[in-house]
Amino acid sequence: MKLVRLALADLLNERVHLACSVATIIGVVVPLTILLGVKTGVFAALMDDLRADREILRVTIPGDHRFSLDDAAEVRSWAETGFVVVNTRAIARRLNVKRHDGGRIRGIGLVPTGPGDPLLPSGTVITGLEVAVSAALAAQLELAPGDWLVTAIGRGEPITDRLAVSLKVAGVLPRIALDGETVLMDPATMDLFEAYYDGYALPEWGLDAGRPLAERHVQYESLRIYARDLTDVAPLEAKLRARFDVAANSRAAQVAGVLSLGRNLNLALSLVALAALGGLFAALVSSFWAVVQRKRLMLATLGLVGVPPLGLALVPVVQAAATALIGAAASLLLLAVFALVAEVLFAGALPGGAAVIRLEAMTLVAIMAGVVLLAVLAAFLAARTAAQLDPAIVIREGSA
Structure with missing residues (x-):
């Protein structure tokens, strides 16, 4: 627990780095979440409109x-x-x-x-x-x-x-x-x-x-x-x-057209998300690894006072999880703001007054949990580097 508090205190001392990492997360998560919400809202409105017409289900002979x-x-x-x-x-x-x-x-x-x-x-x-x-x-x-x-x-x-x-x-x-x-x-x-x-x-x-x-x-x-x-x-x-x-x-052809549109939208969104999340992962990997390189002397000192390699590896992982949680929370706030603005700008644009951005609570929870998991995975390289530090060598290099 003391090691966790130490990792969080060190993270807060690096405010500029923390702000940049959070901004990186927001810059990827918010646009992707908005795209997903718009796709879900528009497609759900189309499906609701179809289902409201009960004759769409009818087969005549x-x-x-x-x-x-x-x-x-x-x-x-x-x-x-x-x-x-x-x-x-x-x-x-x-x-x-x-x-x-x-x-x-x-x-x-x-x-x-x-x-x-x-x-x-x-x-x-x-x-x-x-x-x-x-x-x-x-x-x-x-x-x-x-x-x-x-x-x-x-x-x-x-x-x-x-x-x-x-x-x-x-x-x-x-x-x-x-x-x-x-x-x-x-x-x-x-x-x-x-x-x-x-x-x-x-x-x-x-x-x-x-x-x-x-x-x-x-x-x-x-x-x-x-x-x-x-x-x-x-x-x-x-x-x-x-x-x-x-x-x-x-009217199977009409139904098939709407369902095909949904599949194509899912495919396009998946490709965009894959590219964006891949970029976010690479950015976080380099960011957390760079932090460990800057903090080598501090980590070596912790090793000398008895902190085991697993404890040293925990430091970048804790910082990554905390950064991701802050980024996820900020993303949710910005998403709520964008959703309110979209509802004002596009009021009445969809049938039945449906919401333009529509996301279930469980979907949002899954997205934010995914962001934290992605950040923790990105911190593994940094954690491995921290665990492999030899305190004596690092301190000798630092004093040379």
Whole structure:
């Protein structure tokens, strides 16, 4: 402990050398940390913007196909799948509705939903005769949660079998979630509307005319599918093509472009950091070695009074660690100042008011710990030189 205090006292006596070493650390660490923070902030804002658009995860299957509930269950079991639900034929994806208390009839689109739907708030499930309506439809019919819609549809030529089914508005979706005058509906309910259009009887809805529903063979035209994450979009699309031989489409190219940008930024930043840290390491090695050369007589005197070689080697290591800690602390302060200035200058430049410089606390801790480790490693050559000093020779040379 006395040797540590002696090393620190000697370091403080060398104020000019200490200031130069700290300035060297700051000159490398602060710019690199700012670059990392800007890269992280900008790229994170891009990714957040992509993730805010839930349709970026969607994989569509155009055309008329034949899918079953077992097919949907198989796709749901894939690791790349975040959400999947069966979808009826196009004829059953349109309804005419009006408010329960009357008013204009509107033609609306139907979108199947289920547990875990990315367009719904977490934990919200639409079942039975419930619907979640788009913001556009809610505005047109002045709907709010708890209101009721009534279907106004018929079949036959001339129309003989009219169907009025009450649908409860369970929620209103944000404008960015669902376009047009559309509702999210339980796929089982959509399937019953398809059966109605196909001429089947629906006794549970008070319609006894038509073929028995038990004779109907249920198949689905498509699947509504979302990937689990951005990185799963392309693999999920490829898997659907291979498994079902369908022309699956997605925005995988857009996702790949952003992910590729992130990889390229990481590579460029890594190369810059490698060059800068290599230069910092070389500068610290020469600086600490020069200090040992200047302090040879002092270290030799310590050796004569009984300090072992390992203790002599500890002196430059302690001084290097202390210098790095001071440099790291000063770098953090300057980084905070630059971050505040950047937020003022570039306020509103990123979507959603995201921070321009974004760094996690653990990342900062890791960077600063790395700076200390780099300085300690740089001091090893100086420590080796100090440990190998022969006190008698050094003192004899000093007195010559």
